[in-house]
Amino acid sequence: MKNVFDLVVQNNLCSGCGVCAGVCPAGNLAMEWNEQGEYMPTDQGRCIDSCTLCLRVCPFYPGNPDENQLGKERFEAINSMQHTPETGFWLACYAGAVSDEIERGKSASGGFASWVLGELLANGFVDEVICVEPNEDPEKLFRFARLDKPEDLERARGSAYYPVEFSEMMRYIKRTNKQFAVIGLPCFVKAIRLAARADKTLERKIPFLLGIVCGQMKSRKYTQYIASLAGVEESLEKVYFRGKRNDAPASDYNFLCRGISGKEGKISWTEGVSRIWGDRWFTLESCGYCDDIFAETADAVFMDAWLPEYVNDSRGTSLAIIRNPEILKILERNSGSQLDLSRIPVEKIIQSQQGVIENKRKVLSYRLSSRPKTIGERPLTKRVPPDVSALNCLARYHVDAVDSISSETRAWDIPKESAGEFRARISPELKRLQRISKIVRFASLPRRAAGKILRAIKKKAGRK
Ligand SMILES: Cc1cc2nc3c(=O)[nH]c(=O)nc-3n(C[C@H](O)[C@H](O)[C@H](O)COP(=O)(O)OP(=O)(O)OC[C@H]3O[C@@H](n4cnc5c(N)ncnc54)[C@H](O)[C@@H]3O)c2cc1C
Numbered sequence: 260m261k262n263v264f265d266l267v268v269q270n271n272l273c274s275g276c277g278v279c280a281g282v283c284p285a286g287n288l289a290m291e292w293n294e295q296g297e298y299m300p301t302d303q304g305r306c307i308d309s310c311t312l313c314l315r316v317c318p319f320y321p322g323n324p325d326e327n328q329l330g331k332e333r334f335e336a337i338n339s340m341q342h343t344p345e346t347g348f349w350l351a352c353y354a355g356a357v358s359d360e361i362e363r364g365k366s367a368s369g370g371f372a373s374w375v376l377g378e379l380l381a382n383g384f385v386d387e388v389i390c391v392e393p394n395e396d397p398e399k400l401f402r403f404a405r406l407d408k409p410e411d412l413e414r415a416r417g418s419a420y421y422p423v424e425f426s427e428m429m430r431y432i433k434r435t436n437k438q439f440a441v442i443g444l445p446c447f448v449k450a451i452r453l454a455a456r457a458d459k460t461l462e463r464k465i466p467f468l469l470g471i472v473c474g475q476m477k478s479r480k481y482t483q484y485i486a487s488l489a490g491v492e493e494s495l496e497k498v499y500f501r502g503k504r505n506d507a508p509a510s511d512y513n514f515l516c517r518g519i520s521g522k523e524g525k526i527s528w529t530e531g532v533s534r535i536w537g538d539r540w541f542t543l544e545s546c547g548y549c550d551d552i553f554a555e556t557a558d559a560v561f562m563d564a565w566l567p568e569y570v571n572d573s574r575g576t577s578l579a580i581i582r583n584p585e586i587l588k589i590l591e592r593n594s595g596s597q598l599d600l601s602r603i604p605v606e607k608i609i610q611s612q613q614g615v616i617e618n619k620r621k622v623l624s625y626r627l628s629s630r631p632k633t634i635g636e637r638p639l640t641k642r643v644p645p646d647v648s649a650l651n652c653l654a655r656y657h658v659d660a661v662d663s664i665s666s667e668t669r670a671w672d673i674p675k676e677s678a679g680e681f682r683a684r685i686s687p688e689l690k691r692l693q694r695i696s697k698i699v700r701f702a703s704l705p706r707r708a709a710g711k712i713l714r715a716i717k718k719k720a721g722r723k
Pocket of ligand 1: 365366367368369370371372373374376390391392415416417418419420421423442443444471472473474475476477561562563564565577578612615
């Protein structure tokens with residue numbers, strides 16, 4: 260009998276969530292770092308014949324229900340629920356930011372996600388919150404942690420663009436009777452929903468499952484590489500990905516790090532990090548086959564307010580889609596003293612994530628046709644069909660170049676090659692990608708200009 264290791268991991272489609280390892284009845288799957296600096300389940304040779312549980316909880320296994328079906332099962336029957344193809348189900352959409360400047364400063368964007376988690380804990384909706392916190396172990400700079408006091412959520416604010424895995428937490432949830440609120444990336448949330456389908460007790464134990472929008476997940480080499488750009492080329496003991504700057508828009512933040520010798524480094528998004536992010540250096544291959552933009556199976560999903568009306572506020576603002584009526588009530592009860600909230604149309608949410616939507620729809624459609632995946636006998640199917648013409652010829656050329664850089668960077672052999680040597684080796688390919696990017700930007704000028712003019716006209720018409 261084949262398991263998740265044979266069918267998903269071997270096909271580079273695992274996102275390392277660890278839910279399979281957490282539910283495996285034989286303890287056959289152990290989460291370990293692979294050579295790419297990603298968490299992967301490894302097969303310990305104890306697999307039970309005919310047990311398919313690891314496959315049934317895998318968010319990338321094609322035989323499982325997709326986000327449409329899981330979303331329907333959880334949300335469709337709820338009063339006033341609405342649905343949009345890009346976002347999945349929604350009850351209400353908000354822009355929000357906590358009013359405490361210190362708390363907001365520590366959060367990735369407006370601190371909305373931590374505020375909701377704090378309310379769930381403080382008002383006894385759950386016994387513990389499971390979220391991601393920093394960890395001063397150079398081998399594991401972030402981890403999932405269980406927090407039972409709202410004030411402990413302070414140390415978990417911010418975004419971890421660093422692999423974390425859920426196996427230990429899943430084992431804990433299964434053996435206790437407590438109730439939890441969990442926050443995770445879309446694929447993690449989907450895996451937990453699938454696990455709750457297989458084991459109904461999990462539905463009661465996890466009454467709140469929150470998501471964060473995810474454009475892509477990075478391996479731990481991403482952190483090591485940008486630390487080297489920041490001047491710290493040694494093992495790290497602390498990193499912070501979203502250091503806010505009061506002299507720049509919210510989208511231009513600092514990466515801060517400290518090495519084991521105490522050496523500190525800092526580099527901003529516009530000093531080269533944005534290119535590394537956008538060109539998908541060190542991005543997990545599975546992320547290229549994900550079609551869930553807004554964590555469609557989560558009770559609420561949080562994201563950055565990448566909109567012109569918010570982005571210039573360097574303190575950051577969060578947007579959220581709410582799908583759970585209890586969370587909606589909590590927000591409606593908020594007096595406004597702790598969280599500045601305003602309702603926004605779903606179109607604004609969609610507008611804020613245009614890049615991610617393009618990647619997880621058109622680019623995915625192209626990728627499925629140009630680099631299809633087969634799992635066992637089954638082709639990997641997603642909610643968009645394989646279609647080579649989803650992108651024009653220039654865009655296809657660009658995606659091919661990005662995917663090639665992405666796989667080159669995943670294979671960076673850190674102990675053998677310094678960051679400088681690595682950069683020099685891939686420099687011809689980088690230059691080629693930069694040339695293609697310039698041509699793509701140039702070719703899209705008329706479309707972007709037309710969009711700008713249209714938005715200005717709409718804004719003017721709205722003011723009248
Ligand atoms: C890998 C990744 C990619 C992202 N991509 C996008 C994107 O493309 N567009 C966009 O708008 N937003 C993206 N986000 C979300 C964004 O960075 C913020 O998390 C979001 O705006 C919420 O911010 P906040 O200030 O409301 O939350 P905060 O108050 O900062 O709280 C964030 C909560 O999320 C938890 N958390 C942080 N990292 C992780 C993680 N890796 N896994 C699980 N939980 C975590 C923390 O423990 C904390 O509880 C991404 C986040 C991650 C981790």
